[in-house]
Amino acid sequence: xxxxxxxxxxxxxxxxxxxxxxxxxxxxxxxxxxxxxxxxxxxxxxxxxxxxxxxxxxxxxxxxxxxxxxxxxxxxxxxxxxxxxxxxxxxxxxxxxxxxxxxxxxxxxxxxxxxxxxxxxxxxxxxxxxxxxxxxxxxxxxxxxxxxxxxxxxxxxxxxxxxxxxxxxxxxxxxxxxxxxx
Numbered sequence: 001x002x003x004x005x006x007x008x009x010x011x012x013x014x015x016x017x018x019x020x021x022x023x024x025x026x027x028x029x030x031x032x033x034x035x036x037x038x039x040x041x042x043x044x045x046x047x048x049x050x051x052x053x054x055x056x057x058x059x060x061x062x063x064x065x066x067x068x069x070x071x072x073x074x075x076x077x078x079x080x081x082x083x084x085x086x087x088x089x090x091x092x093x094x095x096x097x098x099x100x101x102x103x104x105x106x107x108x109x110x111x112x113x114x115x116x117x118x119x120x121x122x123x124x125x126x127x128x129x130x131x132x133x134x135x136x137x138x139x140x141x142x143x144x145x146x147x148x149x150x151x152x153x154x155x156x157x158x159x160x161x162x163x164x165x166x167x168x169x170x171x172x173x174x175x176x177x178x179x180x181x182x
Contacts, residue, residue, distance in 0.1 A: 044115030
């Protein structure tokens with residue numbers, strides 16, 4: 001059985017720092033649209049800001065569904081799971097907000113030492129999540145169906161400064177850039 005906590009304690013914070021990746025889930029309010037769950041990483045792109053707040057650096061690579069859902073309803077879940085060692089799943093449910101590069105708090109967050117991509121243009125926003133609920137599931141509650149393995153290496157991000165393919169490439173702010181001004 002899992003336990004619910006009021007805050008991120010020192011042991012949970014230390015465990016989070018040892019994980020290779022994390023997952024972010026958001027969903028629209030109504031029946032339209034779809035739930036979005038994305039793997040994120042490396043873990044250095046996430047920081048525990050205090051015992052109720054985490055933030056991560058959102059990088060261009062797919063659509064901007066997380067930001068769209070946060071605009072609509074603010075609901076977000078950040079999940080960590082053990083890929084090695086004892087089974088464990090930690091879910092941070094809460095309210096999220098995004099801080100884009102043109103916002104005054106962006107540079108303040110950037111100064112906290114997040115792992116950054118080599119290409120600055122690929123930084124889309126910081127996503128901050130404030131606590132509503134923290135669920136910590138450990139063995140035996142989460143022992144079935146848990147993946148195992150380890151992170152062998154981080155893959156480099158694609159160069160988002162140049163269009164590629166017929167569809168172009170995202171410009172870093174959730175918009176598509178099409179070749180020849182299409």
